[in-house]
Each structure stands twice: as structure tokens, then as C-alpha cells.
Amino acid sequence: xxxxxxxxxxxxxxxxLFLVFHTVPVLQGFYYSLTDSPGxxxxxxxxxxxxxNLFRDDRILDAYLFTFRFAVVATVLTNALALAVALGLxxxxxxxxxxxxxxxIPNVLAILIIxxxxxYLFANSLPAIAQALGITxxxxxxLADPGLAWLGIVAVATWQAxxxxxxxxxxxxxxxxxDVREAATIDGAGAWRQFRSIVFPLIAPFFTINMVLSxxxxxxxxxxxxxxxNGGPGTATTSVSLLIxxxxxxxxxxxxxxxxxxxxxxxxxxxxxxxxxVLQRREMSA
Amino acid sequence: MTRTALLLLTxxxxxxxxxxxxxxxxxTLEFFQFKPEAIETFDRIIEGFEAAHPGIRxxxxxxxxxxxxxxxxxxxxxxxDVMALNGNGVFGELARAGVFYDFSTAAVRVYPPVQRILDDxxxxxxxxxxxxxxxxxxxxxxxxxxxxxxxxxxxxxTWSELVAAARTFEAAGVTPFYATLADxxxxxxxxxxxxxxxxxxxxxxxxxAGQTSFAAAYPPVAGKLRELFGHSQRDRHSRTYEDGNxxxxxGKAAMYLQGSFAxxxxxxxxxxxxxxxxALPATDDPGGTRLVSGVDVALTLPREPExxxxxxxxxxxxxxxxxxxxxxxxxxAVPPLENATSPDPALAGLMPYFTQGRLSGYADHHxxxxxxxxxxxxxxxxxGDQARLLRELDEEWDKVAARSTS
Numbered sequence: 053x054x055x056x057x058x059x060x061x062x063x064x065x066x067x068x069l070f071l072v073f074h075t076v077p078v079l080q081g082f083y084y085s086l087t088d089s090p091g092x093x094x095x096x097x098x099x100x101x102x103x104x105n106l107f108r109d110d111r112i113l114d115a116y117l118f119t120f121r122f123a124v125v126a127t128v129l130t131n132a133l134a135l136a137v138a139l140g141l142x143x144x145x146x147x148x149x150x151x152x153x154x155x156x157i158p159n160v161l162a163i164l165i166i167x168x169x170x171x172y173l174f175a176n177s178l179p180a181i182a183q184a185l186g187i188t189x190x191x192x193x194x195l196a197d198p199g200l201a202w203l204g205i206v207a208v209a210t211w212q213a214x215x216x217x218x219x220x221x222x223x224x225x226x227x228x229x230x231d232v233r234e235a236a237t238i239d240g241a242g243a244w245r246q247f248r249s250i251v252f253p254l255i256a257p258f259f260t261i262n263m264v265l266s267x268x269x270x271x272x273x274x275x276x277x278x279x280x281x282n283g284g285p286g287t288a289t290t291s292v293s294l295l296i297x298x299x300x301x302x303x304x305x306x307x308x309x310x311x312x313x314x315x316x317x318x319x320x321x322x323x324x325x326x327x328x329x330v331l332q333r334r335e336m337s338a
Numbered sequence: 339m340t341r342t343a344l345l346l347l348t349x350x351x352x353x354x355x356x357x358x359x360x361x362x363x364x365x366t367l368e369f370f371q372f373k374p375e376a377i378e379t380f381d382r383i384i385e386g387f388e389a390a391h392p393g394i395r396x397x398x399x400x401x402x403x404x405x406x407x408x409x410x411x412x413x414x415x416x417x418x419d420v421m422a423l424n425g426n427g428v429f430g431e432l433a434r435a436g437v438f439y440d441f442s443t444a445a446v447r448v449y450p451p452v453q454r455i456l457d458d459x460x461x462x463x464x465x466x467x468x469x470x471x472x473x474x475x476x477x478x479x480x481x482x483x484x485x486x487x488x489x490x491x492x493x494x495x496t497w498s499e500l501v502a503a504a505r506t507f508e509a510a511g512v513t514p515f516y517a518t519l520a521d522x523x524x525x526x527x528x529x530x531x532x533x534x535x536x537x538x539x540x541x542x543x544x545x546x547a548g549q550t551s552f553a554a555a556y557p558p559v560a561g562k563l564r565e566l567f568g569h570s571q572r573d574r575h576s577r578t579y580e581d582g583n584x585x586x587x588x589g590k591a592a593m594y595l596q597g598s599f600a601x602x603x604x605x606x607x608x609x610x611x612x613x614x615x616x617a618l619p620a621t622d623d624p625g626g627t628r629l630v631s632g633v634d635v636a637l638t639l640p641r642e643p644e645x646x647x648x649x650x651x652x653x654x655x656x657x658x659x660x661x662x663x664x665x666x667x668x669x670x671a672v673p674p675l676e677n678a679t680s681p682d683p684a685l686a687g688l689m690p691y692f693t694q695g696r697l698s699g700y701a702d703h704h705x706x707x708x709x710x711x712x713x714x715x716x717x718x719x720x721x722g723d724q725a726r727l728l729r730e731l732d733e734e735w736d737k738v739a740a741r742s743t744s
Contacts, residue, residue: 088742092412093435105741111710111734175520175576193576196520198720284522285575286717287710301406303708304431308741 084310091306102311112312114287115295122202122209122291123270129210130266131259134217139247141218142225152222159215167279170208171195174280198288201281205289209276213269217262224258225251260331268324292316364395365648370411370418372404373635375602379668380422387655394648396420412437417640420649422472425633427703430459433468439639442467444650446657451695452674456633458699469636472656473671476688477527477597477630477700478617480604485512485592486614493616493687495624497562504569507592516591517570518582519719522712526702528566528595528618529715530630532559533701535620542704545735552731560724562620566595567719575720587611599634601670601684615687628698629691634671706742709734 085102089095106112141152158166175193182190194200228251236246252259274293277283283290283298290298292312300309371380377400384396399418401407405428411417417437423429432438442465452471461468481493489510494500504514518524533541536558544550567574571591580603586594587607594600595618604613617629637656643649655661662673670682678692691697705711709731718727 090431090435091409092432093437102741109737179573179576192573193520196575196720198717282522283710284713284716285519285720287713288717290710290713298710299708301409303706304428305708305741 081310082314084307085314086311087307089307090304091301095307098307102308103315105308106312106315111287111290111295112292115290115292118202118289119271119273119291119293122206122273123267126206126209126213126270126273127263127266129206130213130217130270131262133210134214134262135221135259137214138218138221138225139251141222155218156215158212159219161212163212163275164279166212167208167276170204171280174204195281196285198285201285201289205273205276205280208280209270209273212276213266217266220258220262221255224255228254256331256335260328260335263331264324264327267327268320271320271323364393365645366395366397367419367645367648367652368399369396369420369422369652370399370404370408371422371635372400372408372424373422373669374400374402376635376665376669379665383656383661383665386661387652390655391651394651396652408432419639419643419645420652421638421640422635423469423638425456425459425469425471425636426700427459427705427707429456429469429636430703431707433462433466433638434460436462437641438462438468439641439643440466440468441470441638446470446654449674449676449678451697452631452633455631455697455699456636459703469633469638470653470657471633471635471674472637472662473633473635473666473669474631474674474692475598475634475671476615476617476685476691477530477632478615478688480586480594480596480598480600480613480615480684482586482589482592483612483614485589489592491592493614494619495616495627496619496622498622500619501565503592504566508569513571513591514569515566515571515593515595516577516582516586517567517574517595518577518579519567519575519716520577520581521579522716524579524582524596525563525567525712525715525719526700527597527630529559529563529711530700530702531595531618532562532620534628534630534698535618535626536562537701542701546739551728552735553725553728556728556731557724560718560727563715564719564722564724583607586613597630597632598670598672598685598688605670613684615684617688617691628696629688630700631672631692631697632700632703633674635665706735706738708738 086097086099087095088098088102137155141148141155145151174195179191179193182188194204232250232254233246236250241249272293273291274297277289277291277294281289283294293316296309296313296316300306300313303309369380369384371377377398380398384398387396388394404423408418408421408423409432412432440462444467448470452474453467456469456471457467485491485507486493489506489512491503491506494503507514533556538544538550538555541550541555545552545555571577577585579600582594582596583600583603584607585591587604594604594613598615601613605611617627619627621627637653639646639649639653659673659675662675665671666673666678666680667682670684672678672680672685672688672692678689680686680689702711711731714727714730714734718724
């Protein structure tokens with residue numbers, strides 16, 4: 053009996069902090085989304101008007117389209133890259149530990165700092181290199197091109213996010229015992245066959261968690277965009293989070309964008325739940 | 339148990355120790371100001387004030403993102419005692435929300451043309467005065483005197499002369515304008531000058547009443563904006579404001595479409611470099627040109643000040659002509675006074691507009707903040723699609739209007 057009480061004492065403070073700093077603000081935000089508050093001063097209750105207006109606003113729709121396109125492409129690229137690098141780092145190669153450390157560095161750096169460095173590279177270094185090599189497609193700043201800017205953001209986001217996914221995949225690869233692989237080799241399975249039929253099915257749970265976390269993180273993309281394009285050129289790279297921030301805190305439509313945030317929260321929960329179900333079912337069947 | 343008691347006791351003692359400092363009988367005012375480059379100037383002003391008013395202590399508070407900070411303070415209902423804020427759209431929005439003091443009955447002297455610009459941003463109720471101008475800026479064209487002299491160009495007074503000057507520089511291999519469109523907001527000084535001069539007067543009131551539209555009234559503004567930026571350097575879309583200040587100081591372009599607030603940064607990039615200024619002429623009537631001027635620093639108090647008498651005393655001190663002049667000299671601003679003079683050679687080209695009251699506020703301050711004006715203009719300067727720009731401005735305007743009234 054005493055042990056269980058000790059557990060409660062450990063859990064309660066955390067629960068309290070969670071309620072006070074997370075759940076209460078969420079409920080407060082939901083309340084504000086039903087008002088016309090600019091965030092301060094007096095305000096009135098407007099019911100579901102903000103929600104009705106959301107569906108009539110093409111800027112919101114544009115932001116959703118951009119964010120989903122970005123998130124899907126970045127998730128696929130990040131996981132493909134991370135899995136490939138993790139396989140390499142799991143092989144018997146020289147300087148393995150050092151290389152693992154190096155590949156983890158992007159995860160430790162702040163996204164804003166990376167973003168500003170890449171911003172400089174895209175604005176100055178890349179065009180200079182491309183001009184010297186005669187590649188006209190890259191000889192101007194791709195971040196200044198409404199059609200290409202999102203690819204610059206994908207590149208930076210993938211480079212940064214792959215580091216964390218590599219660590220998860222490495223952990224997964226290390227759970228595969230050498231016996232299984234040896235048996236496969238003796239049976240005459242080549243490298244690709246081993247990966248497809250043995251390695252990948254065995255690390256499927258790690259694949260699931262990486263896919264779900266990546267997509268969720270990329271759907272909330274914010275820092276990268278602030279540092280690289282600030283939503284531009286024009287409004288070409290305005291993600292939903294950026295729109296909530298700029299419209300709600302800088303544009304004075306606090307309540308309206310809070311409604312947007314509530315809807316977006318539900319969308320992300322739905323997407324993650326759907327993804328978990330599909331991928332977990334695949335894990336079982338594999 | 340005893341240990342807990344001991345801890346509590348120590349804590350209580352510490353708190354008590356903090357509370358019993360030697361009593362300061364002075365009234366402390368928190369002075370919140372938004373300009374990081376003016377910290378030392380304000381420190382000196384506060385020093386002079388405290389020496390003259392021994393009963394009041396003023397603590398300066400500044401933060402790099404003042405507008406977000408002040409909103410956060412408003413949300414917490416913790417408004418600073420005295421505020422110096424940029425007189426922009428955010429100021430108007432806050433004033434309309436009724437968080438600022440009403441100075442309409444206060445006995446302070448103001449210069450009406452500048453006061454009107456501030457009041458036009460928005461007030462809580464009709465006829466209120468929610469802020470007092472402390473420093474003004476002028477937004478026109480900054481030009482390189484050397485390059486103008488070398489190519490025999492005089493500061494243009496009409497739109498045709500301006501375009502001719504740009505062509506002269508182009509023919510001589512000199513970049514006419516340095517543009518920094520990677521920072522979308524840097525399109526606004528030129529937009530505001532054109533909107534103030536090339537668009538029909540009273541446009542925004544009529545737009546609000548639904549009697550006109552951007553598509554009907556703004557083609558000249560959009561067309562001239564595209565023409566101006568067409569005379570800028572090739573990598574205009576990937577250069578930032580900082581790049582521009584540096585490049586202009588290095589003499590890489592003849593003109594720079596920026597406000598007087600860029601002068602300190604240009605001077606910092608190359609000490610000793612003395613650029614000139616002129617108001618952007620948007621029509622061929624030289625006498626009709628109005629200078630776009632904003633209230634760079636506006637002073638205000640909370641709606642219900644905690645120390646009204648002391649706060650007013652501090653504001654009155656700040657508004658003394660010698661204090662305003664000293665500030666303007668150090669910060670390269672224009673003091674919003676009748677018969678204002680500025681010894682600053684870089685501002686000489688703008689001063690006649692101030693003394694004659696030929697001023698106009700920033701047009702973008704009339705456009706709701708939630709409309710992505712600068713992004714739409716940036717997009718327009720990339721694709722040149724004028725019909726689309728004007729259509730989107732009208733659509734955004736109607737959408738926001740529908741959201742805020744229905």
C-alpha cells in the first residue's frame with residue numbers, strides 16, 4: 053500500500069503542472085475562439101462565427117495545401133534518407149562511432165540558427181556556385197522564387213530532421229540479432245532480399261513511430277519558415293502555424309486564428325491516429 | 339518534519355530581508371520604449387528629468403520585439419506607466435481597443451499636421467487623442483549625392499524627371515534604385531509615397547463605404563510601383579534590408595526607396611557618407627507632392643494611470659522643445675514642432691514639407707493588419723500581374739470587413 057502511495061506522490065505534481073500549464077490554456081484558447089477578442093481589451097461572445105468564417109477564407113485553404121504538401125514530401129524524404137544512413141552506420145565501417153556522432157549534430161543545433169545559415173547559403177553561396185558551373189536553374193536565390201521556395205524549406209527540414217530519425221532507426225537495427233542475418237546469408241539471401249524480408253519487417257515499429265512523429269512535426273512547421281522565407285515570397289510558403297501566429301498575434305485577429313488553431317489541432321490528432329492505425333496494422337501483417 | 343520547518347523559516351526570513359530595504363519614497367515610473375538604438379539618448383533625458391524632479395524615479399524598459407511585448411503586457415493587464423511606441427498600425431489598433439489615455443483635454447502643445455497623422459491611425463472614441471508625437475520620420479527617396487553630381491542629375495521634382503533620372507543612370511551603367519525585396523516590408527515606403535500622391539484622396543473612407551475599389555482607383559499606384567522596381571538591380575528579390583543599407587552606403591546605387599529611419603544604419607555602414615533626401619514625386623505637378631511622414635515615436639499613458647500626476651510631468655518634460663530637438667538630433671529624426679528645423683544635412687531635402695505642413699500619413703496603416711499587404715506587393719513585383727494584385731486586395735478587404743462586422 054505504501055509503495056502505491058509513493059507513486060501517486062511522484063505522479064501528482066506532474067499531473068498538476070500538466071493541467072495548469074497545458075490543459076487550462078487549451079481550454080482557455082477554445083473559449084477565446086468563440087469570442088471576437090483581439091487578445092486584450094474588451095470583447096464579445098460570437099458563438100461559432102469564427103469557425104464559419106474559417107471555411108470561407110482562401111488564405112487558410114492555401115496554408116493547409118502548402119503545409120500538407122510540404123509535410124508529406126518532407127516526411128517521405130526524411131525517412132528514406134534516415135533509413136539509408138542508419139543502414140550505413142550500422143554496417144561494419146571504420147570510424148563508426150565518430151560518424152554516428154557527426155550525423156546527430158543537426159539535431160542538436162537550433163532550427164532557427166540552421167535556417168539563417170541556409171538562408172545565407174541559398175541567397176549567396178548556391179547562386180555563386182551555380183553561376184560558376186553554368187547551371188541556370190539554380191543561379192538565382194531559390195527562396196526568392198514562389199514556385200521553388202518550398203523545396204528550399206524541404207531541403208533544410210529534411211537535413212535537420214533526419215538526424216533524429218537516424219538515431220531511432222539505429223536503435224531499431226541493433227535489436228536485430230546477428231543469428232537471424234547469418235541464417236539468411238546461409239540460405240543465400242542477398243543484401244536487398246535481407247533488407248526487404250528480414251530487416252525492414254523487424255524494425256517496422258520504429259518505422260511507424262518515425263513516420264508518425266515526422267509527419268506531426270512537419271505539419272507544425274514554423275521555425276524553418278521564419279528563418280528562411282517568413283512565409284514568402286508573397287504568401288507562397290505560409291504554413292498553418294505561421295498563419296496562426298502572424299494573423300493572430302501580429303494581425304490582431306487573435307480569436308479568429310485561435311479558432312484556426314483549434315481546428316488544426318483536431319486535424320493533426322486525426323491524421324496521427326489514422327497513420328498509427330494503418331501502420332500498426334501493416335506491422336502485424338508483415 | 340523539523341527540516342521542513344527549518345526550510346520554511348529560512349524562506350520566510352529571506353523574503354522578509356528582501357522586503358525591508360531602506361525605503362525609497364520616490365514614485366517609480368516604468369518607461370517602456372521600443373527603439374533599441376535610442377537607449378542611451380533616453381538614459382540622458384531621464385537623467386536630466388530626475389535631477390529636476392527629485393520625487394520621481396524613471397526606469398527605462400526596452401525590448402527588441404516591443405510590439406509583441408506590449409501586447410503580452412496588455413493581456414496581463416500590466417501596462418507600463420509611460421510608453422513610447424512606434425506610431426504605426428499596431429498603435430492605432432491598440433488605441434481603438436481603448437487601452438491608452440485620452441489626452442484631448444491635457445494642456446500640451448501639439449503641431450496639428452503631425453498630431454492629425456497620429457489620430458488618423460485610430461482612437462478609442464471620436465475626438466479622443468490617445469498619443470502625442472515625440473519624433474517624426476519622413477519617407478521618400480535617399481540619394482547618393484556623388485553619383486547625382488557625377489552624372490549631372492538633379493533631385494527630381496516630378497514623376498517624369500524621376501523616370502528620366504533612372505534612365506540616365508541605367509544608360510551610364512549605374513543601378514538607379516537598390517531594392518531589397520527579400521524583406522517584403524521594404525516595398526512599403528515606395529508604396530506609401532505612391533498611394534499618398536497617385537491615388538485619389540479619401541480613398542480609404544470611400545473603400546470602407548463600398549463606393550470604390552482597389553481595382554478602380556489603384557492602377558496608377560501599382561503601375562508606378564512596378565516601374566520603380568523595374569529600375570532596380572537584378573538580384574532585388576534575394577536582398578534584405580541590411581544588405582540594402584550596406585550596398586547603398588558603398589555607392590552601389592544612386593537611389594534607395596527608404597524612410598529617414600534608414601539613415602542611422604547607412605551612416606553606421608560607412609561613417610562620413612552623407613546621402614541626400616527628396617520626397618518621391620508621383621505626379622507631374624511638383625507643387626502637389628506630399629511627403630509621407632509617420633510618427634516615429636509616440637508617447638502615451640495607460641487608460642487609467644497609476645501615478646497620473648508624475649507620469650504627466652514626465653511626458654511634459656519629454657515634450658519640451660529642447661528635449662525633442664536633442665532627441666531628433668541624435669536619432670536623425672524630425673521634431674514634430676511648429677517651425678521645426680533640423681541641422682541634419684541628410685534631412686534638408688525633406689524639411690520644407692514639414693514646415694509647410696505638406697504631409698501625408700502612411701497609407702498602409704489604413705489597411706487592416708491581417709491583410710498580407712506587403713506579401714501581396716512582393717508577389718506582384720515578382721509576377722507583375724496587376725489585375726491579380728488589385729483583385730486580391732479587394733477580396734481580402736471584403737473578407738476582413740465581413741469577419742469584423744457580421
